[in-house]
Amino acid sequence: MAEGLRERKKRETRQRISDVATGLFLAHGFDKVTVADVARAADVSVNTVFNYFGTKEELFMDRRAEAEDVPSRVVRERGPGESVVAAFRREFLAAIEAQDWRYGLNEGADEFERVVAGSPSLTARMREMEEQRRERLARTLAEETDAEPEDLRPRLVAAQILEATGLLARQAVRLRMAGESWGRIAPWLREQAQAAFDLLEKGIGDYGAGSP
Structure with missing residues (x-):
């Protein structure tokens, strides 16, 4: 219309x-x-x-509603046969190339972070938004996988994926704040993102075991 x-x-x-x-x-x-x-x-x-x-x-935070829905949208719009982790890997790598604001990778994200860090009320709202993102993603995962109400896996998966993407984005912002150029940040971020999604995809059972 x-x-x-x-x-x-x-x-x-x-x-x-x-x-x-x-x-x-x-x-x-x-x-x-x-x-x-x-x-x-x-x-x-x-x-x-x-x-x-x-x-x-x-x-x-005028785009909060859209930001909260991004993870759920990634799950809902994944391709046929595409796993949740694969969908987030694809989405996050594309976000690096586009410097997507929805992942905090845009120009000016460091200034945004400075304003948030300087305000207790904004800091609290950001925590609230992240919690809403996790809850919404967990509900979407439960719906997509027909999980039983007592099944904790949707919440566990949501927490792991959002912590991984959040950590990657926060570190990129810290590097910007330290004066690093995007041309130097982007290749490092791609490498770290691939490693993070490899862990999510393959599991962490052998991590830290060392060489046989």
Whole structure:
């Protein structure tokens, strides 16, 4: 269905408010910027801001809903006969090439992280979002595999996959923050990602056993 004029204007207004807010947060820090500051800079009323965003944190995390659904979408859209681990390997390697924001690999992810780290409320919201991602992925895995309610495997798999991709992404951000260029980070990240997914795919039973 084609987007109507009213819907388009609402979408554009929401995006403009979000863009203005993000710019202010990056420039001054999340806790130092008020909703009134955002409204004034976006040339709208405070009530208008809250019509589009329920909380100040939502102004900064405006793509939270999409980010929370990414892991479940990877599972739902995997190819015929493709395992869950294989689907995430393919998706994450493609994300490195695209510097995908959904995995925190985009230009500016280091600035985003600095703002989050400087705000206790944003840090708490990020933890909450990660928990929601795990829960949603676990439910999707349970549905896709017809798991029984007492079967813990969907939760275990969800936790392992998201910890692996999260660790890889966080380390890439740390390297950016340390001044490394993406041209140096990307090859290292691809190598580490392949090793991580190899572990997930083959299991860790022999890890640390040493040579016979």
